[in-house]
Amino acid sequence: MTEIEFVLNGKNVTIDVDPTKRLLDVLREDFGLTGVKEGCGEGECGACSVLVNHEIVSSCLMPVGNAMGKDIVTIDGFSKTERYRVIHGAYEDEGAVQCGFCIPGMVIATESLLNKNPDPTEDEIKDALSGNLCRCTGYNMIVSAVLRAAERGKGLW
Amino acid sequence: MSDISRSINKQDTNAKTSGSIEYISDMKIEGALHARTLRSTMARARITNIEFPEIPTGYYIVDRSDVPGMNRVKIIFDDMPVFAEEEVRHIGEPILLVVGEDRAVIKEIIDGIKVEYEPLVPEFGYVNSVIHYDYEKGDGEKYFKDGSRIITGEYKTGYQEHIYLEPQGIIGIFEDGKSTVIGSMQCPYYIKNAVVQALGIENDKVRIQQAATGGAFGGKEEFPSLIGCQVAVASMKIGRPVRLIYDRVEDIESTTKRHPSLIKFKAAVDEDNNIRAMKVHVSLDSGAYIGLSGVVLQRAMIAASGVYTIDNLSVSGDVFETNTVPNGAFRGFGAPQMFFAIEMFINHVAQELGEDNLEFRSRHLAKQGEATSTGGHFRDPIIMNKMIDKVMEMSDYKTKRKQYSAKDDFRGIGMSWYLHGCGFTGSGEQKHIKAVVRLRKEKDNTVTVLAANTEMGQGAFTTLRKIAAGVLEIPVERVIYNNPDTDLVPDSGPTVASRTIMIVGGLIARAALKLKEQWVDGEEILIEERYKQPDYVEWDDETLTGDAYPAYSWGVNVAEVEVDKATYEVNIRNLWGVYDIGKAIDERIIIGQIEGGLLQGVAYGTIEVMDTKDGRIRQRNVTDYIIPTACDCAPVETVIMDNPFPLGPYGAKGAGELPLVGGAPAVALAIENAIGKKVMKIPATPEYIMELLEND
Ligand code: FES
Ligand code: FES
Numbered sequence: 001m002t003e004i005e006f007v008l009n010g011k012n013v014t015i016d017v018d019p020t021k022r023l024l025d026v027l028r029e030d031f032g033l034t035g036v037k038e039g040c041g042e043g044e045c046g047a048c049s050v051l052v053n054h055e056i057v058s059s060c061l062m063p064v065g066n067a068m069g070k071d072i073v074t075i076d077g078f079s080k081t082e083r084y085r086v087i088h089g090a091y092e093d094e095g096a097v098q099c100g101f102c103i104p105g106m107v108i109a110t111e112s113l114l115n116k117n118p119d120p121t122e123d124e125i126k127d128a129l130s131g132n133l134c135r136c137t138g139y140n141m142i143v144s145a146v147l148r149a150a151e152r153g154k155g156l157w
Numbered sequence: 158m159s160d161i162s163r164s165i166n167k168q169d170t171n172a173k174t175s176g177s178i179e180y181i182s183d184m185k186i187e188g189a190l191h192a193r194t195l196r197s198t199m200a201r202a203r204i205t206n207i208e209f210p211e212i213p214t215g216y217y218i219v220d221r222s223d224v225p226g227m228n229r230v231k232i233i234f235d236d237m238p239v240f241a242e243e244e245v246r247h248i249g250e251p252i253l254l255v256v257g258e259d260r261a262v263i264k265e266i267i268d269g270i271k272v273e274y275e276p277l278v279p280e281f282g283y284v285n286s287v288i289h290y291d292y293e294k295g296d297g298e299k300y301f302k303d304g305s306r307i308i309t310g311e312y313k314t315g316y317q318e319h320i321y322l323e324p325q326g327i328i329g330i331f332e333d334g335k336s337t338v339i340g341s342m343q344c345p346y347y348i349k350n351a352v353v354q355a356l357g358i359e360n361d362k363v364r365i366q367q368a369a370t371g372g373a374f375g376g377k378e379e380f381p382s383l384i385g386c387q388v389a390v391a392s393m394k395i396g397r398p399v400r401l402i403y404d405r406v407e408d409i410e411s412t413t414k415r416h417p418s419l420i421k422f423k424a425a426v427d428e429d430n431n432i433r434a435m436k437v438h439v440s441l442d443s444g445a446y447i448g449l450s451g452v453v454l455q456r457a458m459i460a461a462s463g464v465y466t467i468d469n470l471s472v473s474g475d476v477f478e479t480n481t482v483p484n485g486a487f488r489g490f491g492a493p494q495m496f497f498a499i500e501m502f503i504n505h506v507a508q509e510l511g512e513d514n515l516e517f518r519s520r521h522l523a524k525q526g527e528a529t530s531t532g533g534h535f536r537d538p539i540i541m542n543k544m545i546d547k548v549m550e551m552s553d554y555k556t557k558r559k560q561y562s563a564k565d566d567f568r569g570i571g572m573s574w575y576l577h578g579c580g581f582t583g584s585g586e587q588k589h590i591k592a593v594v595r596l597r598k599e600k601d602n603t604v605t606v607l608a609a610n611t612e613m614g615q616g617a618f619t620t621l622r623k624i625a626a627g628v629l630e631i632p633v634e635r636v637i638y639n640n641p642d643t644d645l646v647p648d649s650g651p652t653v654a655s656r657t658i659m660i661v662g663g664l665i666a667r668a669a670l671k672l673k674e675q676w677v678d679g680e681e682i683l684i685e686e687r688y689k690q691p692d693y694v695e696w697d698d699e700t701l702t703g704d705a706y707p708a709y710s711w712g713v714n715v716a717e718v719e720v721d722k723a724t725y726e727v728n729i730r731n732l733w734g735v736y737d738i739g740k741a742i743d744e745r746i747i748i749g750q751i752e753g754g755l756l757q758g759v760a761y762g763t764i765e766v767m768d769t770k771d772g773r774i775r776q777r778n779v780t781d782y783i784i785p786t787a788c789d790c791a792p793v794e795t796v797i798m799d800n801p802f803p804l805g806p807y808g809a810k811g812a813g814e815l816p817l818v819g820g821a822p823a824v825a826l827a828i829e830n831a832i833g834k835k836v837m838k839i840p841a842t843p844e845y846i847m848e849l850l851e852n853d
Contacts, residue, residue: 028183032185034182035176036176037371040778040779045405045779047322074176075176076177079174084175088174088175092166093166095164095167095746097167097174098372098614099321099372099373099614100169100170100173100174100369100371100614101322102322103174103176104173104175104176125787126787126790129787130788132786133784134322134787135319135322135372135753135784137753138749138752138753138754138790138793139752139786140752140790141748141752143787
């Protein structure tokens with residue numbers, strides 16, 4: 001057991017935990033943040049995406065020990081922001097949400113992209129989302145949603 | 158009144174984007190224990206002994222000796238055990254559960270259990286037929302003897318794995334003599350019937366509740382009945398709730414997949430280049446247990462003549478049992494296999510006759526009033542000609558086809574034509590399902606839809622609410638549809654077979670009409686509707702003849718591809734589709750179904766490779782079973798043409814499965830056009846394309 005300290009959704013937290021435990025499990029089990037999903041457990045599907053110091057990371061691959069001193073944002077925290085409101089609205093209006101299991105990860109990937117590139121092209125969007133699998137939508141509606149979010153959210157990113 | 162097709166927002170989008178909706182693995186259930194499955198490592202063997210390590214207190218083994226009722230999962234045949242008995246029949250077959258508080262300890266226990274096997278000889282080929290069906294239309298035998306030209310073809314299709322993004326998961330709770338099962342599922346009443354049989358208790362002592370379901374595509378049709386029984390047995394034995402949540406590796410290793418198939422055709426062609434008679438045989442690999450394979454086989458067989466009218470048709474099929482993981486329901490249910498095969502075959506026949514494929518196919522295309530494959534009738538207008546013209550115009554098909562055929566530049570374009578029978582085959586709805594729905598008008602003038610159909614991303618809650626609200630002429634916000642709970646809703650049947658909108662939506666519309674007539678503000682009113690088969694449907698279960706489906710949805714796709722000259726990878730450049738689903742209840746939802754289904758179909762035909770070695774699935778995770786990413790999605794252009802079905806709600810027919818069916822044949826035909834070789838199997842991998850090009 002090790003004491004790990006980090007910022008989680010804007011708050012300082014400390015947890016006494018086996019540092020090899022996956023960040024995903026710590027978030028879901030110890031902090032009850034179940035918006036973070038497990039789709040593959042091997043870093044391939046993106047359902048477990050979180051932001052670590054503004055970078056998108058698969059939390060199923062990250063031992064919580066590596067979270068020490070980092071700033072971590074999950075969908076549960078991000079969903080309280082103005083940026084989220086714009087992204088959510090765009091996803092809704094494009095009909096981009098079907099079963100929803102990939103969506104928290106997609107939203108995080110969208111934020112991570114727009115944060116770096118507020119005005120992405122379609123190809124840049126596809127590239128940025130390529131680490132997040134969706135089995136329901138065929139992706140086109142999600143790509144349109146990101147385009148629409150970028151357009152509506154001008155100035156936010 | 159505004160057009161029903163105009164899209165509205167779904168009720169659950171907010172909870173899904175914010176991550177607050179609870180899937181089964183997100184639910185906190187007081188006192189719940191974890192479970193993990195010990196599985197067979199042998200494809201076929203007798204279990205001679207199981208040696209256990211010391212089991213700490215608070216940890217439990219649950220196996221077949223704990224099943225109080227029948228140790229069989231009720232599907233169609235009672236052939237699959239809840240927990241393995243003396244003989245295991247596939248790698249990954251569940252033998253027992255280890256249950257307890259700490260997952261690490263559970264894993265240690267599992268690793269410590271030693272199962273001794275006496276190996277038996279496994280079978281992996283098309284050898285042991287366990288179901289055989291055939292049917293006959295007309296009398297074609299003479300055409301195979303009268304000197305007609307005989308053309309044959311043999312086609313193969315591979316596995317397809319659902320990769321619903323949320324793996325299987327289920328929780329069992331046993332309290333006060335009552336078993337409750339909550340989980341990710343399509344068919345609450347299937348699980349209910351299965352649990353009743355496994356526990357051997359009264360019907361009203363079993364309650365099934367659907368949790369938010371993260372995709373299913375058929376994969377959560379019959380499989381959850383197995384794990385539902387397991388957690389029901391475990392929670393009853395232990396007296397505490399038991400959670401069984403699969404990880405991806407376990408899900409791929411042990412859950413159902415699309416049946417691999419082998420399909421053979423023989424056509425007799427007369428001097429006018431018309432197919433006079435055709436013989437078709439379908440072989441399906443069911444894996445170790447039959448499950449739904451017989452029904453899948455029927456749907457494949459009924460699709461044997463595709464969208465074409467063949468006057469003399471002789472179709473047979475077999476389900477072969479093998480010692481591999483059982484196969485089962487997957488969006489399309491036998492049709493994707495057959496439509497790949499028939500679309501290739503028809504094109505290959507045209508090619509062999511030296512005919513223009515468009516001309517040849519058009520001449521054989523079914524028309525209203527003609528007999529279906531099983532001798533029923535296409536009663537409703539068929540607008541395929543209009544649809545085909547439209548898709549050719551959108552894609553510039555003719556020009557490109559000519560251009561790509563002339564040049565050796567590895568670009569190609571292909572077009573598929575297909576249909577999908579809506580609802581259960583034959584008299585299934587009438588005889589087996591007997592759907593019931595209720596509408597309850599509450600005192601506050603909201604209306605609750607009481608039905609067992611599930612939302613799994615396809616938008617059922619939204620479209621069904623729209624139908625009720627539309628008929629009642631009330632705002633859709635006043636219609637409520639909750640996740641089904643078998644204690645609260647009647648059995649309106651499973652959420653499968655493209656039946657939800659047409660059949661269940663139809664019942665809701667009829668109930669809403671009655672409710673509207675009886676409406677009194679401020680009072681509670683309950684309306685019930687039961688399914689009645691349309692009078693015109695006649696079906697003979699024995700001979701498989703008559704009207705196999707009350708209605709058909711139709712589709713055409715064009716795919717444009719470029720095959721990489723160095724790697725032989727297939728790059729999908731563009732996809733087009735035109736569809737007749739009667740009437741779209743919500744256009745955006747339908748387009749979502751179409752785009753998602755089409756990509757699944759295209760990937761089935763190209764990149765989704767799954768195979769077995771000595772009975773073991775070789776792909777372990779999404780790292781090696783590749784599904785499309787955002788970078789693999791081509792631009793899709795879709796047109797939905799109205800062709801209202803008189804008995805469907807607002808004219809709607811089925812739409813859930815249809816879009817998957819046309820993807821693989823369209824792409825395979827485009828690949829043929831690109832490389833100038835016949836594609837005889839899917840997935841058409843780079844290795845296969847290389848083989849075709851090298852075997853010149
Ligand atoms: S669960 Fe982490 S990438 Fe799939
Ligand atoms: S919406 Fe179901 S996986 Fe993306």
